[in-house]
Amino acid sequence: MSDSSLGILLIWIFVFAYSILGSIDFGAGFWSMVFAGRQGSTAADIANRYLSPTWKVTNVFLVLLVVAFVGFFPFAMPMLSSLLVVPVCLVLLLLALRSTFMVYSQMSAKYVAQLRIVSGVTGLLIPGLLITVLPVTLGGFVELREGHLQVLADKLLTSRTLYAHLGFGIASELFLSAVFLADYARESEDRQAYGIYRNIAMTIGPLTLLTGMLAAVAMNPEAQWIVERMKEQWIWFALSALFFVAGYSALWWKGRGGWTGVPRAAVVLVIIQYAMASFGYGSAHLPYLIYPHMTVEQGFTNHAMFVSLLAGYSVSTLVLVPVFIWFWLLFLKDKRYLKP
């Protein structure tokens, strides 16, 4: 494998990790808002119990993604920055609102409902905005003017591609977070919250598949190249569909202790489903970072830097893995935290 392929593979891992963690994080914020006022329901508590210790860690993954991208592909920055400065700055603005309001709501019991609305709504908008980056990198919405790439905003905003991507992003966020929270409720042995999140997952599940296919079909004429490429990578998408069926059906499997559904299996299978699909998409996207202006190879850093980056990532992963495991045991496993 060449340096640049290894680099883009690492970036893919980080993008994938953040899209899963971010979906669960933003989705949990959204569900916490939806169920906030409901008397006698613990659905909001479950979402908050997960969010309180984890949102900071999830947020670091976003920074990791950006920093890793700049580290591995510095030559892509001039081109990407002019494309992304507006949408990403809007994401940052919303993200700041969301995180701060979430912290404020933990400190001020009186305004908790209003504060949660802000963090819930922004939690829905952020993944939507983030996923618009994808159609932009596919070409067709980008024009070379005076040596600089510019987004054709009006063309983008009126394209069905964008809205198909948006629908797919939001459906995925809500589905992933519902499946995850069902599992978290199962771990907390909270039958009522489990029932709520399981129902949501059952409703939204097929929608993710539908919007996903729609996003591929609704691709604008200029981006037909990736549709062709995706057809070549059909095996990944077929596997993804298979894992979806398995994961979705796990919501009905017979669990231990008289629970309907095995949410842990559902979470794992659904994550594999997304891994397969995004790997297929990523492979189809290669060798381009931005079609047809920038390839992976053109954006790549030098060998010396690449080697020291790899060394850095290896050492720091070894250092952090035990901490992550301890964190997981304390907040996702320990019954004293899950059932106060």
Add this chain to the structure above:
Amino acid sequence: MDHVQLARSLFGSSMAFHIIFATLGVGLPLMIIAAEVLFQLRKDSDYATMARRWTKGFAILLGVAIPSGTIVGVMLALLWPGFMKIVGQVISLPFQIEIWAFFLEALFMSIYVYAADRLSPWMRIVSVVFVAVGATGSAVLITDAHAWMNTPRGFTIADGKITNVHPWAAVFNPSFFNTALHVSLSGYMTGAFAIASIAAWKLLSRNREPRETAYHRKGLMLALVIGGVMSLATALNGHSTAQMLHQYEPEKLAAAEGLFETQAYAPLAIGGIVDKESREIKGAIEIPGALSFLAGNRFDTVVKGLNEFPVENWPPLFVHTLFNLMVMLGSLLIVISFGALFYRWRKKRPLPGWMLRVLVLTGPMSLIGIETGWIFSCSARQPWTIYHIQRTAEAATASQNLGTLFILFIGLYVMLMCITILVLWSYFKRNPVHAELTVKHMGHSGR
């Protein structure tokens, strides 16, 4: 404003906002460690109360520090693509390692706050130590990138092409240790004086119970000891930072001191306005020979003046005022904190009201000192983004539509600042310290 000016304004104001929270985020964990350790050593539950309440405040501030840090981190990549292109080839290591320090801080902060009641006392201290290690580590590593911008090393550049890259030589560039130490020490100082301000403020208010008075006095003394030591250490280290400027960035030192003529026995100018037209400093108090001594420990050290350099490479001359402000505030903080400690040691009496009033100002003074220091260091590097390698105009994005974003972000910062103060205020008003002191609970509670 052209787009370079707009990019600078947007990024500069984002940094100015972020460093308030980031600096407190470096300083407060040290205070929390000190309180936790004192609690374990002296078994005085007041210190446990301090640690718990400071952690609450810290958690709110961190709620702003993390997203604002995310903003500057991502904006750096978007607004300065030309700079990032070189960064990615030469100095991406500290940014990357910083992520792991950031992880450490985020993970252990959650553990310390939300799992405190499930940890043994010493494990709790270990957790908060790692929070501090993560916070200081982040600050040190980001400062490393800043230091590299002042003293770039670890590569050769010819016709804009970068070759012969040595990533670790870039990391350990000559100004790294001094600058990182300066940032960390001043961060610890700011955290301590922020606490001192609040404690002094509380001691000035009427209708206190004796328990409450004792509590705030202990907090104030702890803050003054740490703040005093750190402010002195910051000043000593500041001296070697100035010598480093003399060696590696002479035009920055010349602009800081408003020195035009290259000379031995150069005077130190305090105050005054640097005039570009007449090439002299007006209305300053000059201490003969002091600048030469400061720069090289000898009065006959030759200090380079601005006349040595082409005018288009001069930093903006207002940096002299920023530099003066920073040094003045730092020196005042040393005098105030050691003055108060000396009074307490000699007279063995509670500090008088006027002294408490002065102490209320130490927190804001430290923050202003930090702000002026950063603005000085970044403005006095101009017109360069990477010293003698890349000009700021070459580093900036080509994107033209930054005006609206600038206004949006200023609005965001003003709003967040107001709400954060409001939330802090109302939280500590609803949970007054006397309630916690009367109901003595030894263990920590999570939320």
